[in-house]
Amino acid sequence: ARPLPRDTALRDRARKVIPGGMWGHMDARRLPHGYPQFFAGAKGTRLRDVDGNEYVDFMCSYGPMILGYGDPDVEAAADAQRARMGIANGPGEILVELAELMVDTVPAADWALFAKNGTDATTACVTIARAHGGRRKVLVARGAYHGSAPWCTPWPAGTTAEDRAHLIYYTYNDVASLKAAAEAAGEDLAGILVSAFRHDGRVDQEMPTREFAGAARALADSHDAALILDDVRAGFRLHPGGSWEPLGVRPDLAAWSKALGNGYPIAAVTGNDRMRDAARQIFVTGSFWCGPVPMAAAAATLAKLGDGDAVAHMARMGTLLREGIQAQADALGVGLRQTGPAQLPLMLFDDDPKLERGDLFAVTALRHGVYLHPWHNMFLSAAHTEDDIEIALKATGKALEAVARAFP
Numbered sequence: 001a002r003p004l005p006r007d008t009a010l011r012d013r014a015r016k017v018i019p020g021g022m023w024g025h026m027d028a029r030r031l032p033h034g035y036p037q038f039f040a041g042a043k044g045t046r047l048r049d050v051d052g053n054e055y056v057d058f059m060c061s062y063g064p065m066i067l068g069y070g071d072p073d074v075e076a077a078a079d080a081q082r083a084r085m086g087i088a089n090g091p092g093e094i095l096v097e098l099a100e101l102m103v104d105t106v107p108a109a110d111w112a113l114f115a116k117n118g119t120d121a122t123t124a125c126v127t128i129a130r131a132h133g134g135r136r137k138v139l140v141a142r143g144a145y146h147g148s149a150p151w152c153t154p155w156p157a158g159t160t161a162e163d164r165a166h167l168i169y170y171t172y173n174d175v176a177s178l179k180a181a182a183e184a185a186g187e188d189l190a191g192i193l194v195s196a197f198r199h200d201g202r203v204d205q206e207m208p209t210r211e212f213a214g215a216a217r218a219l220a221d222s223h224d225a226a227l228i229l230d231d232v233r234a235g236f237r238l239h240p241g242g243s244w245e246p247l248g249v250r251p252d253l254a255a256w257s258k259a260l261g262n263g264y265p266i267a268a269v270t271g272n273d274r275m276r277d278a279a280r281q282i283f284v285t286g287s288f289w290c291g292p293v294p295m296a297a298a299a300a301t302l303a304k305l306g307d308g309d310a311v312a313h314m315a316r317m318g319t320l321l322r323e324g325i326q327a328q329a330d331a332l333g334v335g336l337r338q339t340g341p342a343q344l345p346l347m348l349f350d351d352d353p354k355l356e357r358g359d360l361f362a363v364t365a366l367r368h369g370v371y372l373h374p375w376h377n378m379f380l381s382a383a384h385t386e387d388d389i390e391i392a393l394k395a396t397g398k399a400l401e402a403v404a405r406a407f408p
């Protein structure tokens, strides 16, 4: 790995004043040695770390970047709004405009409300589902990530069993397990929470089957419960109107964040008329939830994403990358699995229980200027070009050769 002197010095300072030196999903210690923790610049599809190394980025800040870092149209909209009003005693007109835009863009939505993070949105969805009908049980897929609040954080430290007392777990895409979970909830079923697709870390991704999606919809209907789509990660990358649109299954509630503001902090809950009353009853808010600057950025992002061109572009770039990597791996006889949608690709190596092949692959690509992830799904953006893919494939070619050499 390249030496990262400035990064190392910052990590040393951070350890003294930040618990553990870093927290959460962006803790670089979750990545192989050689990945930088700290960054200094981001433009288009390129990142620069604090030591001056440049990377073509395929993580997009874990999702928020979808049009390119510093997209000029989004920045202009945010700048214009900031010059008029950055914060006030209430929202600006942009709130209503953005809600109208969400309702126009998302066929399942009759209304929208806004927050900051994905966890705000998933938590509000669960709260609304419970407020509708006063029932308690929520079905959640085992291993699925829905945020970092006590009811859903993957690390149990500091949480209580009571935080999750009314969750019942099912296996994603397993209709029998979903039905069994609904049966266990019985009269007390408030909601069924589904990820856009199975995108748990370290395991192959799975698209939802029509049968699974249909069963989730039917169970929610027969129990007068809410079908809640967590579109925080996949939202706007699979379909402009929601990730289950291609399946023809519409949720009652959906949680959005990440790509919505192309990097500006904003989340949304959308819902249908059946959930409108419940959404009115709950009290959810935050000091920054009505801030108009991220809303202006979101409106500009939605406008620029358009009605499908961006999705098609991301799918095309992701497919180029995927097919290129597959051809390289096949030529070297390296076994790997590329799963999930091409816009949110994940690759895992065969016979790699400790992720040693994955780590070597990722860190070698990094050395060649391409930022991939060894075990989390990656993200394509509308800003990625064929040149970016060509650069990526040069790096993955070297990285796969390194894997073939180290694991003959």
Ligand code: PMP
Residues within 6 Å of the ligand: 116, 117, 118, 119, 120, 122, 145, 146, 147, 148, 195, 230, 231, 232, 233, 234, 257, 258
């Ligand atoms: N749901 C999903 C599917 C996510 O991927 C994430 C974030 N990785 C969240 C919820 C939580 O979002 P946030 O980190 O913005 O709270």
